[in-house]
Amino acid sequence: MGDIQFLKELQEELRTQENDGQAAPRFWTVGDYEWVEAREENAERYSVYLPNVAESYVLDDYLEEIKKDSGLSKECLTELKKIGGDYDETIEWIRKYIDEEAELIPERKVHIIQPNTMFLTKKEAKSHIKSNKHHYTSKAHTYAMTAWRAPKVERLLKILETFDWDSIKIK
Template identity: 40%
Template sequence: MNNIIEFFKNLQHEMKIQDTDHQASPRFWTVGHYKWERVADGCGDRWSVFDANNAEVYDAELFRKDFLSKLEVMKSDGLSEEEILEEWGLSDESYALDDLKYSIDDDYEFCEWYKNYIDEDIDIFEEAKVHHCNNDAFFLTKSECQKHIDANHYHYLEPHTYARTLFRCPTMEKLMGIIEETDWNKVKL
């Protein structure tokens, strides 16, 4: 039973000294992070590619760089332009590599080239990086939230602690008040 009292003493101490992150009491922390979301053309932060064959979405810049890297490997392996075109199933379209030269530095133009010559089933669209709060995580202390982020950062894009106020939650306000105001040295179990 002393473990329970010690737990509440430590929790109380941390709740009293931690940064409030400018949130009113009662407050809690959750994980703030970002997600890429599809937006209207002209409103995005990046171009993305949906590959229907693999049911995957790729950042267009990485998609372009990966393809061009594979092209360089083919060239360094000594493949001729004709052999490269044949490898891609483009032996009837000898101008495909010439067209690629004009779109090599632009993500959107490259993806259009790829769609025209390699895979017509890809979809090219813009995405914006949008802030989200985890609604399935609730931490009474900022440090506990940070420990969760440190252990699970790979599940999130740019994770950070995010303080929120328990607005109009009288039961939680009372419970947190009990934790923060009780003299745990006088409590006997």
């Protein structure tokens, strides 16, 4: 495909694509979610940090793994089962049997804009997510943004959307 044909097709896509409620000039990025440390009252989950192995694990997943695969005695595991959902008692149990310096980390899920993503069309952003899904969570999505107070971007996109590409004479 030649450059002029590419620009004609891009122009049509820019003119007809959804705007996702964003004013022009608009572009698309990849939106996603990640877990970040939070204040305890805002926690949606807890992770446990184990300094002895320098690793963090989602607490519920970690406890399930211990119950299935640990070399701990039945007495230890029975004690763990009795704790239930009490976080103070859970961390004390982990400190007693796993790592004496273990810490609970309260976390919450936040929306993020993935860095280094910028697309002129929503279709291209969707294609990128599909072909790069191994880099994102299953909740990755297109996210429209406005290039606010960016006159050169605005002018460029206006040209791409309105220029009469048939008026160009090719040598």
